[in-house]
Amino acid sequence: MNFSLKTPLGRFRLIGILEGISFLVLLGIAMPLKYLAGWPHAVKVVGWAHGVLFIAYLIALISVTFDRRWSIGRVIIAFVASLVPFGTFWLESRLKKEQEQTVS
Template sequence: MLSNALNRFRLAGMVEGGSLLFLVLIAMPLKYFAGLPEVVTVVGSIHGFFFITYCLVIAYTTFKIRWSFSWVFQAFIVAFIPFGNIWLDQRLKKNFAV
């Protein structure tokens, strides 16, 4: 799966998107409903690492396959939307025949 830059980007997107979902759907409810703010601290730090890595992979992919500004913008914006990376992954499969 990691044979080219686009597949590496797709993997980074799924990991980052998964960490966002874990943060929003599991860690945040544990903080507010179970009184465990430590969970958000740990999961938030891990998610932050994955987000920074994802941004670096966006830059790498942009230079490697000469993405247009539109793709770069979409890749960055979906990082803030739960399930956004799944939507982008489907668009990548359709437009780049991955």
């Protein structure tokens, strides 16, 4: 994974991956620890981290929207991708392919 943190798109792609990982950790590790092992602290910690990353994702989405002049439809797709498990990974792969095509 090669992210250029100098561009809004590069920052958005990186934050999207981190947000997606935090979402999967919350759903796949922290929540089972809370409900199956009786350890609610896991959800508190991972949930907080995921919340911060989700807000960062939304801020990065706004930034890339204005920088790249994305359509409202594209913004909605990017937002919905953050709500679906593995959605940000799917979006990142599409953005990476698109970025590679514009560079070529």
